[in-house]
Structure formats: structure tokens, C-alpha cells
Amino acid sequence: MKYLDEYRDQRLAATLVDEIRRTVTRPWTLMEVCGGQTHSIVKYGLDELLPVQVELVHGPGCPVCVTPLEMIDRAHAIARRPGVIFCSFGDMLRVPGSHGDLYQIKADGGDVRIVYSPLDCLKLARAHPQRPVVFFAIGFETTAPANAMSVWQARAQGLSNFSLLVSHVLVPPAIAAILESPRNRVQAFLGPGHVCAVMGWSEYEPLAERYRVPMVITGFEPIDLLEGILMAVRQCEQGRATVENQYARAVTREGNVEARKMIGRVFEVCDRAWRGIGVIPLSGYRLRPEFHAYDAERIFDIQNVHATEPEICISGQVLQGHKKPHDCPAFGTQCTPQTPLGATMVSAEGACAAYYNYGRHLAQVSR
Amino acid sequence: MQDFAFSCPLPITARETIVLGHGSGGRLTAQLVHDLFLPAFDNEFLRKLDDQAILNLGSARVAFTTDSFVVTPLFFPGGDIGKLAVHGTVNDLAMSGARPLYLSAAFIMEEGLPLDELSRIIASMAEAAKAAGVTIVTGDTKVVNKGSADKLFITTTGIGLVPDGVSISASNAQPGDKVILSGTIGDHGMAVFSRRENLELESTIESDTASLHLLVQAMLAAGEIHSLRDPTRGGLATSLCEIAGSAGIGVEIQARRIPVRQEVQAACEILGMDPLFVANEGKLVAFVAPAAADAILAAMRGTTEGRDAAIIGEAVSAHPGMVLLKTEIGGSRILDLPFNEQLPRIC
Numbered sequence: 001m002k003y004l005d006e007y008r009d010q011r012l013a014a015t016l017v018d019e020i021r022r023t024v025t026r027p028w029t030l031m032e033v034c035g036g037q038t039h040s041i042v043k044y045g046l047d048e049l050l051p052v053q054v055e056l057v058h059g060p061g062c063p064v065c066v067t068p069l070e071m072i073d074r075a076h077a078i079a080r081r082p083g084v085i086f087c088s089f090g091d092m093l094r095v096p097g098s099h100g101d102l103y104q105i106k107a108d109g110g111d112v113r114i115v116y117s118p119l120d121c122l123k124l125a126r127a128h129p130q131r132p133v134v135f136f137a138i139g140f141e142t143t144a145p146a147n148a149m150s151v152w153q154a155r156a157q158g159l160s161n162f163s164l165l166v167s168h169v170l171v172p173p174a175i176a177a178i179l180e181s182p183r184n185r186v187q188a189f190l191g192p193g194h195v196c197a198v199m200g201w202s203e204y205e206p207l208a209e210r211y212r213v214p215m216v217i218t219g220f221e222p223i224d225l226l227e228g229i230l231m232a233v234r235q236c237e238q239g240r241a242t243v244e245n246q247y248a249r250a251v252t253r254e255g256n257v258e259a260r261k262m263i264g265r266v267f268e269v270c271d272r273a274w275r276g277i278g279v280i281p282l283s284g285y286r287l288r289p290e291f292h293a294y295d296a297e298r299i300f301d302i303q304n305v306h307a308t309e310p311e312i313c314i315s316g317q318v319l320q321g322h323k324k325p326h327d328c329p330a331f332g333t334q335c336t337p338q339t340p341l342g343a344t345m346v347s348a349e350g351a352c353a354a355y356y357n358y359g360r361h362l363a364q365v366s367r
Numbered sequence: 368m369q370d371f372a373f374s375c376p377l378p379i380t381a382r383e384t385i386v387l388g389h390g391s392g393g394r395l396t397a398q399l400v401h402d403l404f405l406p407a408f409d410n411e412f413l414r415k416l417d418d419q420a421i422l423n424l425g426s427a428r429v430a431f432t433t434d435s436f437v438v439t440p441l442f443f444p445g446g447d448i449g450k451l452a453v454h455g456t457v458n459d460l461a462m463s464g465a466r467p468l469y470l471s472a473a474f475i476m477e478e479g480l481p482l483d484e485l486s487r488i489i490a491s492m493a494e495a496a497k498a499a500g501v502t503i504v505t506g507d508t509k510v511v512n513k514g515s516a517d518k519l520f521i522t523t524t525g526i527g528l529v530p531d532g533v534s535i536s537a538s539n540a541q542p543g544d545k546v547i548l549s550g551t552i553g554d555h556g557m558a559v560f561s562r563r564e565n566l567e568l569e570s571t572i573e574s575d576t577a578s579l580h581l582l583v584q585a586m587l588a589a590g591e592i593h594s595l596r597d598p599t600r601g602g603l604a605t606s607l608c609e610i611a612g613s614a615g616i617g618v619e620i621q622a623r624r625i626p627v628r629q630e631v632q633a634a635c636e637i638l639g640m641d642p643l644f645v646a647n648e649g650k651l652v653a654f655v656a657p658a659a660a661d662a663i664l665a666a667m668r669g670t671t672e673g674r675d676a677a678i679i680g681e682a683v684s685a686h687p688g689m690v691l692l693k694t695e696i697g698g699s700r701i702l703d704l705p706f707n708e709q710l711p712r713i714c
Contacts, residue, residue: 001629001632001633001636004632004636008695008696009695009696010623010695010696010697013696013697014697042700043694043700044694044695044696044698044700045694045696045697045698045699045700046696046698047698048698048699049696049697049698103386103387103388104382104384104386106386106387107384107385107386107387108384116564116566116638222694222695222696223696336706337706338394338395338706357700357701357703358700358701359700359701360701
């Protein structure tokens with residue numbers, strides 16, 4: 001298919017792999033930030049093709065994985081309320097909370113619906129004016145503009161039965177947190193292509209400069225990723241640390257100005273808890289005060305829903321690049337996509353699920 | 368940064384109620400069959416876990432199968448629930464090499480179902496049965512309260528005769544066998560999905576629903592077939608996993624050789640779904656003796672249903688029970704039974 005096959009071309013891939021081999025003179029540890037990138041890397045077996053000196057560790061950019069258990073429990077508490085139409089992106093349905101998942105709530109009679117855009121919820125709200133319609137607004141900057149737009153339009157249309165359960169997180173503070181960690185071993189980043197399509201890359205420049213770390217904004221197809229890796233390795237080898245843009249067909253330095261404006265009108269930056277990592281200051285969005293009427297956390301009395309998280313899995317360390325899924329004793333035995341112990345095993349973009357689904361056959365080499 | 372709180376939810380190891388995933392054709396379905404149905408009904412026929420049972424009745428070898436059809440919407444581009452109900456059972460018989468003969472049809476109707484829709488579906492079934500050369504010889508109807516069913520559920524049961532000398536089973540696949548796919552994958556699943564979800568795509572994806580017994584007969588005339596499956600729910604990957612598991616062989620597939628229509632690929636890309644796991648209703652995958660592969664492939668390409676047939680891989684003795692896919696760029700990955708229904712990804 002045009003615009004896809006070019007980015008999955010075997011010969012081009014081989015050429016890029018050769019170039020990476022020629023460029024690399026010593027070991028480098030790269031982190032791909034996005035879950036979508038992790039998914040592609042393992043789905044296409046990219047890591048098998050790379051020279052052993054290049055190690056990829058998988059970043060925190062899986063929205064499903066970093067949503068705190070407490071927030072999931074709060075979502076479930078709302079979804080269980082009679083009359084509520086609870087809307088979510090599909091992959092959130094399987095994420096277990098403390099007491100079951102949205103599938104179970106659906107099976108028990110809850111009205112849980114998969115939507116493809118939060119704007120679909122407005123149609124539902126209009127069709128069911130007597131029922132509260134709630135959208136579970138998780139994700140990074142990528143999903144924020146459409147979520148913001150849904151609230152903006154709800155207000156414009158005078159819809160009073162629509163609300164957002166907001167659990168938005170931001171990439172740059174998470175990268176800073178990883179780099180601040182004394183155990184950090186990431187030497188270069190493959191930046192989040194879709195996040196930067198919205199936000200641009202200017203906010204990554206101070207990070208590259210301050211932490212002396214190369215960042216290459218990278219796409220999601222195999223050729224994108226290989227090219228991003230090559231650009232990052234070149235910077236490492238040359239001792240440079242700047243922001244470069246591999247994903248030029250989608251990303252500009254200033255990003256999508258209209259989308260950013262919409263985010264700014266509806267959301268404000270706040271502290272957020274990240275699952276497995278903890279609270280990172282100024283690392284998320286919440287609704288601005290003028291939109292509190294659309295805030296599900298205020299509409300539904302769920303502040304008393306608190307979750308205690310069992311101390312089993314190492315997903316926190318996986319999300320920060322300290323460990324690989326293979327390093328977990330529960331990986332593939334106690335912990336599988338059917339019986340996930342941690343969120344990284346639940347979402348298709350989660351590093352553990354990607355390893356389990358696509359890469360179990362590979363030797364447990366630490367690469 | 369602060370030290371991370373290891374944060375994990377309790378695993379959902381066992382479900383106390385049926386969830387949609389139990390109907391996905393993947394791991395939850397398999398779990399249900401293995402934990403509940405197999406022990407309760409245990410017998411040599413069921414244990415084979417083929418799409419049909421082969422019964423020796425007198426001197427005849429009778430293929431016997433049943434299938435229920437639930438689909439929303441009832442009408443979709445390329446077909447309807449009635450056509451599916453005929454083709455599905457005909458194909459389950461055909462996957463044993465049998466010549467399908469007779470069907471039964473049972474209808475569970477929801478109060479309020481428009482008679483016009485029902486009559487169109489019945490007409491469509493009659494047409495499909497006639498085209499497939501099968502006769503619907505018995506049936507049943509039930510009506511349930513509004514809300515107790517989704518418009519219309521159909522169950523069809525079929526019998527057919529297996530010719531002498533033909534022995535096809537998932538467990539018969541052998542290392543060295545060539546894996547042949549009869550055509551493009553994902554058409555049916557994405558046709559229904561895009562209509563159900565009102566995805567406004569530029570072009571219409573049509574279901575591939577079709578009877579496959581004539582294709583199978585053409586293949587049998589050309590050479591020896593070891594295993595056959597029609598990759599319905601769970602898709603091609605699920606069928607390959609089932610055969611690999613049942614025969615205790617490894618399977619290696621080349622991603623580049625698997626035909627996928629551009630519009631199906633595009634819809635899957637948009638939704639983050641994988642055509643390998645999307646349902647088909649008019650395709651088969653065959654494991655055949657390597658010496659016969661070219662002749663069988665040529666015979667398939669001479670039929671309407673098999674005109675896009677391709678050899679997509681082979682069975683190996685390495686990694687028994689595991690299906691490996693060689694990716695487009697030369698890497699490899701596992702194809703495993705899906706755990707659940709495929710869900711559109713968040714981003």
C-alpha cells in the first residue's frame with residue numbers, strides 16, 4: 001500500500017541496518033519513548049536486526065500502562081453506576097482494576113461502550129439526554145486535542161450530561177524524571193512522533209541541552225525507527241546532543257498550532273501520578289476551572305476510591321528502562337496477557353505484552 | 368526522582384461469568400472448551416477438535432457439524448446472516464474433504480424483527496443452499512422477548528459424505544508440508560466491522576462469504592491434503608496455531624506472501640488491528656504434501672474461490688506448536704492465539 005510499503009521495505013531496512021553497523025563503535029542504550037514504537041519494534045522483529053552494541057529499552061509512553069490503578073478503579077466505580085454510559089478507547093477495557101475490568105462490568109450489566117473519538121460521546125449524550133455519558137480521557141498529548149474539543153463542543157452545544165474522567169499525562173516531564181534518576185542508563189531518546197505532531201519539538205530542546213542527551217523525534221514504521229536509531233547513534237558517536245526530526249512528514253518544530261490552542265483553552269498543567277513510577281510534578285493535564293461542570297471526578301463522588309497496589313511486578317522499572325520484560329521472574333509464567341500482573345502486560349503497546357506476543361521465541365539475551 | 372511504587376493490579380485468573388472474550392475464538396474460547404465442554408462430553412470425536420466429526424455409519428463416512436451465527440448488522444456488504452449460516456456449515460463440512468449434502472436450520476427471533484428482513488434472509492439462505500448444492504431438510508423456530516436476543520440468531524447443522532481414501536485433520540500436518548492460503552484475508556471481519564461501527568471509509572469492503580467445497584474438491588483431485596481449516600473468527604493466525612498445536616509441528620509463514628486487500632489493510636492500519644487475526648468466511652488454509660503443492664496451487668487458482676491462492680510458508684520440525692512469522696523487513700515474530708477480541712488501539 002502506498003505510503004506504507006515504502007516504510008516496510010526490506011532492502012531499505014537492510015541498508016539502514018548496515019549503516020548503523022558501520023556507525024557504531026561501542027555500546028549505546030537508546031530508549032524509544034512511545035508504546036507504539038515498542039509495538040512496531042517487536043512486531044517487526046527490528047531488535048533482532050540491530051548490532052549487539054545498540055540496546056533498545058522501552059519507555060513510559062504507553063497511555064494504558066501509566067494510568068494509575070486508582071484512576072482505573074475510579075473509572076470502574078463510575079461505569080458501575082446505573083444509568084451511566086461509560087465510553088472508552090478499546091484497549092482500556094481489558095485493563096484490570098482492583099475488582100475486575102470493564103469487560104466484567106459490561107457482563108454484569110454496565111453500559112460500557114468503545115468509541116473511536118471522544119466526539120462520538122457527544123452524539124451519545126444528545127441521543128440519551130437523561131443519562132450521564134462519561135469518557136475516560138487517558139493518554140498523552142496526542143489524544144488531548146480531541147478530548148479538549150469534546151468538552152469545548154459540549155459547552156457550545158449546551159450538553160450538560162457529558163463529562164470527562166481526565167487522566168492525561170505529558171511526555172517531557174517523564175523524560176526529565178527518567179534522566180534525573182540516579183539509575184538512569186539511557187544515552188539517547190527516540191522521541192514520540194505523534195506527541196510531537198501535536199506539540200512540536202521545541203520543548204525537547206532544553207532537555208537535550210540540559211542533560212546532554214541526543215533526541216530524535218521518530219515515527220512508527222520500521223524504516224522510521226531504523227532511521228531514528230541511525231540518527232541517534234550518529235549523535236552519540238559524534239558526541240552531539242541535539243533534537244533532530246526523523247518524522248518530518250508529520251512533525252514540525254511548532255507542531256499543530258490549532259490543536260495546541262484547543263488544549264490550552266480547556267486543560268491546565270497539574271501534578272499527576274504515573275503507574276509504577278509515582279507522582280511526577282507538572283506532568284499532566286486537568287480541566288480548567290471554567291470546565292469543572294464537565295469533570296467526572298467532581299460530578300461523581302469518587303474521591304474516596306483508593307487503590308492499594310500489590311507489590312509483585314517490575315512494570316515500574318520496565319517503564320523507566322531499568323529492566324526488560326525478560327528480567328521479570330513472572331514474565332510468561334504467572335504474568336501473561338490473559339493474567340496480567342501489571343499494565344505493561346495488558347495493553348498491546350505495553351512492553352511486556354509486545355515481548356510476550358511477538359518475541360518469546362528469542363533467546364533471553366540482554367541487548 | 369522518587370523511588371517507584373511497584374504498582375500492580377490483582378490478576379484476573381478466573382472469570383465467574385461469561386465475557387465477550389469467551390466468544391473471540393482465541394484463548395478464552397479454547398479455555399472454555401478445554402475446561403468445561405471437553406471433560407463433560409469427552410469422546411474420541413470431540414477430542415480431535417476439528418471443525419467437524421467424522422462418523423462411520425455402516426459403510427459410509429459421514430461428516431457432521433454445527434455452527435451458530437450471530438452478527439450485527441444482519442446485512443453487510445457482500446452478504447447477510449443467512450448466507451453466512453449456509454456457507455459456514457458447508458465450509459466446516461468441506462474442511463474434512465466431505466461433499467456437503469443436507470442442512471438443518473434453527474432460528475431464534477427477537478420480538479419486533481421486521482418480517483421483511485426475515486424474508487430477505489430466508490431467500491438469501493435458499494439461494495446460497497441451492498448454489499452450494501445442499502438441501503435444508505429440517506428446522507426450528509423460536510421467538511424470544513424484545514431484548515432477549517439481538518434480532519436474529521441462526522444455527523445450522525450439516526452432514527456430508529467423505530470420499531474413500533480422504534483423511535484430513537489438523538493433526539495430520541507434517542514437517543515439510545507447504546502451507547497454502549486460498550486468497551486475501553480479513554475481508555469479512557473488516558466488512559462487518561466497518562458497517563457496524565459506521566466507519567466512513569472511501570471504498571466499501573465486501574465480505575468474502577462463499578462456499579468452499581468445490582475448491583476443496585478441485586484440490587483433492589490434484590494431490591494429497593493433510594490439514595484444512597477455514598480461518599473464521601480469530602483469523603488466519605488462530606487457524607495456524609490450532610494446526611501447529613494439534614499436529615505438534617512448527618509453522619513458518621512469510622508475511623510478504625500473505626495477500627491482503629489494500630482497503631482491508633488500510634482499515635486495519637487506521638484501527639490498529641492485524642488482518643492476521645480478522646475473520647474470513649470464504650477462505651481456507653491447507654497443509655499439503657510438498658510434492659503435491661504446485662499441482663494443488665494450480666488447481667486452486669483455476670477456481671473462483673482460489674484464484675488468489677498462494678503458498679505462504681511451510682511446516683517445520685523446529686519449535687513444535689509455535690507459529691513464526693517472517694516479517695516484511697526480515698525480522699521474525701510469534702503468531703499466537705489471541706487472548707481476546709481485537710480492540711482498536713488508543714493511538
